[in-house]
Amino acid sequence: MDISVDKLIDDVSASLERYIAEKGIDNPSIVGIHTGGVWVAQRLHKNLNIANPLGSLNISFYRDDFTQIGLHPRVTPSELPFEVDGQHLLLVDDVIMSGRTIRAALNELFDYGRPASVTLITLVSLEGRELPVQPDLCGTEMKLDKGTQIKLEGPEPLRLICRESS
Amino acid sequence: MENQQKNIQLNSRGQLRHFLSINGLDREILTEILDTADSFIKVGERSVKNVPLLRGRTVTNLFFEPSTRTRTTFELAAKRLSADVLNLDISTSATSKGESLLDTLRNLEAMGSDLFVVRHAASGAAHFIAEQVTPNVAVVNAGDGRHAHPTQAMLDMLTIRRHRGAFENLKVAIVGDILHSRVARSQITALNILGAAEVRVIAPGTLLPSNLEAFDVKIYNQMSEGLKDADVVIMLRLQLERMKGALIPSEREFYQTYGLTKETLSYAKPDAIVMHPGPINRGVEIASSVADGPQSLILNEVSYGIAVRMAILSMTASGQTQTEGLEE
Numbered sequence: 001m002d003i004s005v006d007k008l009i010d011d012v013s014a015s016l017e018r019y020i021a022e023k024g025i026d027n028p029s030i031v032g033i034h035t036g037g038v039w040v041a042q043r044l045h046k047n048l049n050i051a052n053p054l055g056s057l058n059i060s061f062y063r064d065d066f067t068q069i070g071l072h073p074r075v076t077p078s079e080l081p082f083e084v085d086g087q088h089l090l091l092v093d094d095v096i097m098s099g100r101t102i103r104a105a106l107n108e109l110f111d112y113g114r115p116a117s118v119t120l121i122t123l124v125s126l127e128g129r130e131l132p133v134q135p136d137l138c139g140t141e142m143k144l145d146k147g148t149q150i151k152l153e154g155p156e157p158l159r160l161i162c163r164e165s166s
Numbered sequence: 167m168e169n170q171q172k173n174i175q176l177n178s179r180g181q182l183r184h185f186l187s188i189n190g191l192d193r194e195i196l197t198e199i200l201d202t203a204d205s206f207i208k209v210g211e212r213s214v215k216n217v218p219l220l221r222g223r224t225v226t227n228l229f230f231e232p233s234t235r236t237r238t239t240f241e242l243a244a245k246r247l248s249a250d251v252l253n254l255d256i257s258t259s260a261t262s263k264g265e266s267l268l269d270t271l272r273n274l275e276a277m278g279s280d281l282f283v284v285r286h287a288a289s290g291a292a293h294f295i296a297e298q299v300t301p302n303v304a305v306v307n308a309g310d311g312r313h314a315h316p317t318q319a320m321l322d323m324l325t326i327r328r329h330r331g332a333f334e335n336l337k338v339a340i341v342g343d344i345l346h347s348r349v350a351r352s353q354i355t356a357l358n359i360l361g362a363a364e365v366r367v368i369a370p371g372t373l374l375p376s377n378l379e380a381f382d383v384k385i386y387n388q389m390s391e392g393l394k395d396a397d398v399v400i401m402l403r404l405q406l407e408r409m410k411g412a413l414i415p416s417e418r419e420f421y422q423t424y425g426l427t428k429e430t431l432s433y434a435k436p437d438a439i440v441m442h443p444g445p446i447n448r449g450v451e452i453a454s455s456v457a458d459g460p461q462s463l464i465l466n467e468v469s470y471g472i473a474v475r476m477a478i479l480s481m482t483a484s485g486q487t488q489t490e491g492l493e494e
Contacts, residue, residue, distance in 0.1 A: 061209065061217035070181070070484030071219070075201070077208035111214040 005158040008123050008139035009040060013047040015137050016090070016121060020048075025117070028088040031055035033105055034076055036094030036152035040123050043158075044092060055080040057091075062104035084113030091118050094152035097126040099133035124150060124160065174296055176485075183485035184296045185478050186307045187314045188355040196323065196359055202477035203324050203470070209246070210473060219480050220249035223280040228295075229308070230256045230286040235444055235468060236308050236318070240283045243475035252279065268298060275300055281483060282306070289313035289348075304482035312348050318443050319352030321474040323360060325467050326398055329439050333357065337364040339392050339434070342402035342424055342451050345373045346409070349443045350402055354381045368392035368424065372413040389424060393433035401426050401442045401452050417450050427453040431461065439463050 020028060029052040032041025038056045045054045056079050060072040091105060102120060109115060125138040144150060149165040152158060173190045177183040182195060209217055225244035229237055237253065244251045252274075274282070281304045284292040289311030296305040309315040323333075330336055338357055344350045344367050357365045358381070367374065368386045378385065386392030393399060404420060414420045426440065440452075440462045448454050457464060 058205070061205075061219050066219055066484065067487060070487040071202070071480050075205040077205040079208075107218070111216070112212055 003140065003160050005123070005152070005160055009043045009047070009158075012040075012121060012123065012137060012139045013044055016044060017048060019119070019137060023119075025088045025119070027051065028090050028119075029053075029055060029082050030090045030092060031057055031080065031105075031109070033091070033093040033101060034058040036123075036154065037092050039152065039154040039158055040094055040121075041092040042155075044090070044121070052087075053081040055082065055089075057105050057108055059101060059104040059108055062108045064100055064104065078108065080112050084109060084115055086114070086116050089115045089118045090121060092121045094122065095124045095126060095150060096120075096122040096133070096135055096138070097128045099129050099131035102133045103131055123152065126150065174293070181485040182478075182481045184292075184305045185316060185482050186292050186296055186305065188316045188319055188352050188359065189314075191359065193359050193361065196320070196356060199320055199474065199477050199481065200324050200327055202481060203320075203473040204328075206246075206473040206476040207470070209476075210469070216246050216248050218248045220244065220247040220280075220483055223249045223483060224252060224278055225249045225281045225283060225479065226252040226254060226274055226279040227308075228254050228256070228274075228282050228284045230284075230291070231309070233285055233308070235471070236285065239468065239471040240306075240308060240317075240475050240479075243472050243479055244281075244283075246472065247476055247480055249281070249479070252277075267295075271295060271298060275303060279303065280486075281479060283308050283479075285309045287311055302486045304486050306478055306482060309348055312346060312351075314352045315348040315443075316352045316356075317471070317475055317478055318349050319356045320478070321467055321471040322349075322353055322400065322441060322443070323356050324470045324474050325441060325463050326439070328470070329463060329466075330397055333360040333362045336362050336397045337366065337395055338362050338398040338400065339366040339368055339386075339396040340400045340402065341368045341389070341392070341426065343373050343404045344369045344378070344402065345375050345413070346405040347402045350400075351381075353400065354383055358382045366392050366396070370414065370420075370424070389430045390433050393430065393438075396434040396438055399426065399431065399434055399438055399440050401440070401446075403443070403445060403447055404450050421450055425449075425451055425453060426456050428455055428459075431456055437461070441467060444468070 030041050030045045030050050032038035041054060058076050058078045060075045120135045121137045122135040123139045125135055125141045127143040147165055148162055151161050153161050175184045175186055175190055227237055227240055241251050283306045284295055285308040291310045292305055292307035307314060307316055340350050354365055366384045366386055440456055442464045446452055446457055
């Protein structure tokens with residue numbers, strides 16, 4: 001796939017910087033969703049010189065498909081090294097499609113506290129939403145052919161891989 | 167598949183669906199339990215300690231034998247997974263009115279129980295129930311007779327791993343009433359599977375089971391030899407209520423020879439950790455100065471017990487799901 005992830009991240013960094021200034025978001029914290037979202041969040045955290053430490057979220061305990069597919073093995077714990085109450089959060093994921101991951105992530109975030117705001121940033125937005133959840137900022141919008149899926153591989157280098165879905 | 171013999175604890179994909187005994191599980195599954203428990207410890211540090219994994223499920227604590235710690239930590243674990251919890255105290259329930267165990271079980275299943283946590287005085291009770299329950303219902307052994315207490319063993323393994331790291335480098339000594347201890351049996355098996363460098367038992371001959379050769383352990387009769395260079399010291403409760411006949415001369419004499427005091431603990435490594443499954447008998451197997459001392463992790467074990475039981479409840483519930491796991 002001929003999409004440069006570095007370029008996408010640079011574009012998103014620039015629009016995020018403008019967005020933060022326009023909305024007057026004060027002292028935000030970045031939270032990446034495991035695994036791909038954390039890689040993107042690390043880059044944004046660095047590019048935007050965010051003062052607060054980077055947070056990571058593992059939504060395995062909040063998924064809505066536990067009864068169908070069960071627990072994901074080897075769950076890396078979520079790590080939010082700041083107070084969530086009253087905090088402006090920039091929630092980052094690599095790809096959004098159905099919107100279910102973001103639903104789970106929001107539920108988990110609210111178990112840590114009541115953030116002042118949550119802004120959703122994704123690298124890729126795919127057609128196929130099943131829930132009314134849209135990113136505030138995204139690098140690119142795409143429609144996949146039936147039977148294919150897209151995945152961010154990393155951490156170094158970051159590459160978007162398109163493949164047949166199993 | 168290596169083992170053609172059907173292991174009732176695993177589903178067709180090799181995932182945990184009942185948790186009855188450490189026997190028959192491999193290092194990978196035990197490590198997965200410990201890793202998952204580590205994640206739940208993190209959840210326990212939040213202000214909201216619940217996750218919605220088992221929302222809408224019912225966990226039934228089926229306790230045929232009294233227990234405080236194990237039952238309450240299972241209850242708390244189930245509640246933190248957002249399950250509904252039913253506590254059945256059998257001494258006041260229908261079995262005392264003549265209902266058979268199986269009939270009680272069928273009734274509870276009819277009420278929609280998804281998971282049974284079983285404590286029973288007879289060895290093999292949880293296994294029997296696991297064979298009888300309808301598919302999609304998970305059974306977890308919370309202690310059966312002298313046979314096994316696998317969730318206790320796993321919380322001990324979690325304590326060791328969190329405070330001492332890799333098992334490969336560790337000498338672990340288990341001290342006291344091995345004969346009556348289902349905990350010791352499960353601990354020894356788990357330590358062997360996880361690859362502990364050395365597992366030792368220290369006890370008078372009368373408190374050692376006859377089948378100990380089946381386990382990979384070194385046997386000692388003296389604290390001074392058995393505790394030498396030990397990294398982990400696990401004390402067991404002297405189960406006086408189970409002793410028929412004179413297995414020990416007196417509590418006092420037992421304490422003098424096998425009690426863990428500051429003096430006997432000094433045989434072990436200076437930074438050795440001290441564990442005990444509880445309830446502790448102060449002045450019988452362990453001195454207060456040690457139980458409350460800086461090397462003691464006895465109360466940490468109780469908190470880890472919640473996380474380990476959350477891991478086992480969610481993994482067994484997960485192992486009951488029918489379809490193949492999907493990749494994200």
